[in-house]
Amino acid sequence: MLGLGKKDTTLLLIVAALVVFAPFILNPFPGGSGMAQFNAGYPDLMQRFVIFGIFAIGFNILFGLTGYLSFGHAAFLGVGSYSAVWMFKLLSMNVLPAILLAVVFSGLFALLIGYISLRRSGIYFSILTLAFAQMCYALAYSVLTPITGGETGLQLAQDDPRILDAARDSGNLPVPGLFGLEMRSTADLVLGDWVFTFSAGYYFCAVVMLISFYMAIRIFRSPFGMMLRAIKSNQHRLNYTGLNARPYTLAAFVISGMYAGLAGGLMASMDPLAGAERMFWTASGEVVLMTILGGVGTLIGPVLGAGLIKYMENILSKINGDILHSWFAFLPDGLEDFIVTIVYPFIGKGWHLTLGLMFMAVVIFLPGGLVEAGQRIARAVRGRRSDDRKSATTEPAE
Amino acid sequence: MDAIILQILNGLDKGSAYALIALGLTLIFGTLGVVNFAHGALFMIGAFCAVTLSRILTFSHTIIDESRTDFLGNPLKVQVPYVQDFFGEAAGATIIDWAVPLSILFAIPVMILVGVVMERGLIKHFYKRPHADQILVTFGLAIVLQEIIKYFFGANPIPTPAPDAFRGSFDFGVLLGFEANQIIYPYWRLVYFAFAAVIIGGVFAFLQFTTFGMVVRAGMADRETVQLLGINIDKRFTIMFGVAAAVAGLAGVMYVPINPPNYHMGMDFLVLSFVVVVVGGMGSLPGAVLAGFLLGILESFASMKEVIDLVPGINQIIIYLVAILILLTRPRGLMGRKGVMED
Numbered sequence: 001m002l003g004l005g006k007k008d009t010t011l012l013l014i015v016a017a018l019v020v021f022a023p024f025i026l027n028p029f030p031g032g033s034g035m036a037q038f039n040a041g042y043p044d045l046m047q048r049f050v051i052f053g054i055f056a057i058g059f060n061i062l063f064g065l066t067g068y069l070s071f072g073h074a075a076f077l078g079v080g081s082y083s084a085v086w087m088f089k090l091l092s093m094n095v096l097p098a099i100l101l102a103v104v105f106s107g108l109f110a111l112l113i114g115y116i117s118l119r120r121s122g123i124y125f126s127i128l129t130l131a132f133a134q135m136c137y138a139l140a141y142s143v144l145t146p147i148t149g150g151e152t153g154l155q156l157a158q159d160d161p162r163i164l165d166a167a168r169d170s171g172n173l174p175v176p177g178l179f180g181l182e183m184r185s186t187a188d189l190v191l192g193d194w195v196f197t198f199s200a201g202y203y204f205c206a207v208v209m210l211i212s213f214y215m216a217i218r219i220f221r222s223p224f225g226m227m228l229r230a231i232k233s234n235q236h237r238l239n240y241t242g243l244n245a246r247p248y249t250l251a252a253f254v255i256s257g258m259y260a261g262l263a264g265g266l267m268a269s270m271d272p273l274a275g276a277e278r279m280f281w282t283a284s285g286e287v288v289l290m291t292i293l294g295g296v297g298t299l300i301g302p303v304l305g306a307g308l309i310k311y312m313e314n315i316l317s318k319i320n321g322d323i324l325h326s327w328f329a330f331l332p333d334g335l336e337d338f339i340v341t342i343v344y345p346f347i348g349k350g351w352h353l354t355l356g357l358m359f360m361a362v363v364i365f366l367p368g369g370l371v372e373a374g375q376r377i378a379r380a381v382r383g384r385r386s387d388d389r390k391s392a393t394t395e396p397a398e
Numbered sequence: 399m400d401a402i403i404l405q406i407l408n409g410l411d412k413g414s415a416y417a418l419i420a421l422g423l424t425l426i427f428g429t430l431g432v433v434n435f436a437h438g439a440l441f442m443i444g445a446f447c448a449v450t451l452s453r454i455l456t457f458s459h460t461i462i463d464e465s466r467t468d469f470l471g472n473p474l475k476v477q478v479p480y481v482q483d484f485f486g487e488a489a490g491a492t493i494i495d496w497a498v499p500l501s502i503l504f505a506i507p508v509m510i511l512v513g514v515v516m517e518r519g520l521i522k523h524f525y526k527r528p529h530a531d532q533i534l535v536t537f538g539l540a541i542v543l544q545e546i547i548k549y550f551f552g553a554n555p556i557p558t559p560a561p562d563a564f565r566g567s568f569d570f571g572v573l574l575g576f577e578a579n580q581i582i583y584p585y586w587r588l589v590y591f592a593f594a595a596v597i598i599g600g601v602f603a604f605l606q607f608t609t610f611g612m613v614v615r616a617g618m619a620d621r622e623t624v625q626l627l628g629i630n631i632d633k634r635f636t637i638m639f640g641v642a643a644a645v646a647g648l649a650g651v652m653y654v655p656i657n658p659p660n661y662h663m664g665m666d667f668l669v670l671s672f673v674v675v676v677v678g679g680m681g682s683l684p685g686a687v688l689a690g691f692l693l694g695i696l697e698s699f700a701s702m703k704e705v706i707d708l709v710p711g712i713n714q715i716i717i718y719l720v721a722i723l724i725l726l727t728r729p730r731g732l733m734g735r736k737g738v739m740e741d
Contacts, residue, residue, distance in 0.1 A: 067530070069530045069533065116722065116726065119726060120725060120729060122529060123433055123529055123533070123676075123680075124676060124725060124729075126533065127672055127673060127676045127721070127725075128721075128722060128725060130669060130672070130673075131673060131718035131721050131722055132718070132722070134669065134715075134718055135714075135715040135718045135719070138711070138714035138715050138718075139711055139714065139715060141714070142710075142711050142714050143710045143711030143714075144711075281669060282665075285537065288534070288537075292534055345549050350545060350548075350549055352541060352544075352545045353541075353542060353545035353546065353549070355541065356538050356539070356540075356541030356542035356544075356545060357538075357542055359534075359537075359538040359541070360535055360538035360539060360542065363531060363534045363535040363538060364520075364523070364535060367531065
């Protein structure tokens with residue numbers, strides 16, 4: 001289907017199904033019950049899942065395929081956000097031109113930065129991209145305030161020109177939409193204790209995410225993707241065969257920059273705001289964490305990693321001491337306090353500690369991330385059933 | 399002229415911190431070949447050693463002073479640090495006042511221990527893995543260390559003052575024959591610079607004039623041959639990791655009065671220190687020190703009003719700009735050696 005192999009089609013269909021039914025899947029616990037805090041099926045968080053999924057898919061095209069570790073990818077996300085908001089201010093509240101401009105601008109930006117940074121490789125490349133991103137951050141905060149809004153961030157205003165939109169007489173700020181369908185509009189479905197929320201913004205992001213996922217699969221399977229893998233495994237050998245690796249790495253860099261810009265544009269479409277902190281280097285570090293945690297160089301890994309980190313950030317960080325006490329209330333008092341004292345540093349405000357430990361464990365024991373863990377489990381289960389199929393499992397199941 | 403001297407002086411303290419951290423980073427990279435993203439966290443742990451010691455020293459019990467009363471007429475409760483009980487009132491107060499310099503003694507063993515544990519427990523297993531993996535695992539470690547510190551000390555900066563003797567500023571211009579009040583410079587920054595110079599000198603002397611240092615240098619040049627000579631170079635490199643950690647930690651201890659430490663100060667310095675290392679040349683110790691001071695001074699020049707008027711925003715980006723220029727024109731950095739991290 002669509003020029004994909006059988007395996008890839010299955011993968012795409014599974015991801016599509018997961019994304020479409022996410023409001024159900026992520027809402028397994030009835031509202032009002034003690035477990036309801038683990039529900040992630042509200043629009044804001046689901047949008048973040050898919051947007052950061054796009055960001056990580058794009059990052060993986062660069063890092064996973066070519067092995068170039070960029071520590072400055074958040075800069076493109078920021079550029080995408082800023083250009084989308086400017087489009088809202090100047091042209092129209094329709095999200096399509098905004099996202100288009102975000103992708104184009106971040107692509108051009110990536111072309112410029114990539115052209116310079118890709119002269120070096122290894123850690124030098126990481127430092128160069130980091131330096132560029134920090135420069136963008138510092139400039140967006142200070143000198144470029146007329147364009148970026150500085151510390152307050154770039155916001156919509158009542159008197160923006162918006163030349164394509166009809167004049168508004170209401171006093172409210174306009175909201176981004178797709179030909180009249182407001183991004184923030186939602187529909188609720190009540191089934192017994194469960195309330196499922198379907199948001200227009202989420203489904204718009206989901207469609208964009210599926211398209212970008214499909215394109216990532218095509219890139220992975222194309223001769224171009226093969227070339228990028230060759231760069232990762234041995235660039236010298238590639239040079240000796242008379243090929244110049246630079247155009248390929250630069251193309252990969254620009255593509256992944258455009259993915260980041262797309263994510264930034266979507267972010268601005270969901271909430272028309274753009275701030276410099278999106279470009280700070282910790283944001284670049286976050287996408288590295290997502291990709292590694294999920295599985296570098298695999299198709300589904302970055303999406304899983306992005307989902308996991310965003311889930312932890314929003315759900316784990318909400319658990320506080322009282323909730324912990326109520327969980328362990330069945331234990332004797334002394335034991336309860338003891339366990340709560342041990343668990344407490346890892347949740348709530350301390351969720352970064354859990355994240356850091358998890359990330360270290362993955363890098364040390366599971367360099368392939370969650371995908372490798374899944375493969376190992378699958379192999380163990382299959383191995384118990386039949387030993388003669390061992391050879392079939394050695395091919396990577398991306 | 400006086401403005402220029404003032405800016406050089408202002409650049410020195412930041413430059414000293416950059417130089418010390420970059421020195422440790424280079425030491426680790428040159429000996430073990432590991433890119434240590436957790437080095438900023440070591441700087442931060444050093445700073446919190448000073449905070450810890452000053453808290454231990456001010457650990458106090460409450461007594462009721464019958465001779466004084468509060469505004470309600472009740473006897474006044476007075477906090478008396480245990481140190482004052484042990485050493486007498488005046489001596490105790492002096493000890494508390496000198497908490498930050500005293501932390502040096504406290505921080506050295508702690509930092510060496512932290513460094514050795516880190517190397518033996520984690521970094522050792524990453525020698526054979528690609529640099530990207532080393533960056534990632536130490537990045538994870540930095541997050542963990544940072545969060546642990548945050549858990550114990552909170553997220554807010556903790557002001558810890560310098561000893562009374564070093565508070566205030568002194569008129570540096572008078573020494574050079576300028577008019578009074580032209581070049582005012584805080585004492586503690588001068589102390590910091592002198593301290594950094596001593597540490598840097600100490601590390602170089604240690605490597606240059608001791609047998610241990612000679613072996614380490616030989617190991618940096620050709621690890622295999624040194625091992626073939628029957629020398630346990632791994633053990634020495636582990637100790638060097640401890641030394642590098644101690645250098646970063648001491649840089650952090652003494653930086654406390656300049657900038658109240660918070661849990662992410664390490665990361666802020668780390669990014670810049672990496673830039674410093676790359677500018678100086680990966681694996682070159684003199685390069686790291688030179689680039690540290692150079693970039694520190696450049697940064698303070700770029701924040702002069704005249705320069706900012708000329709090129710707005712230059713003070714924010716000067717370091718990165720210089721790094722990009724150097725990397726593109728002199729790929730090995732200012733004093734980089736051939737064959738280090740070439741591919």
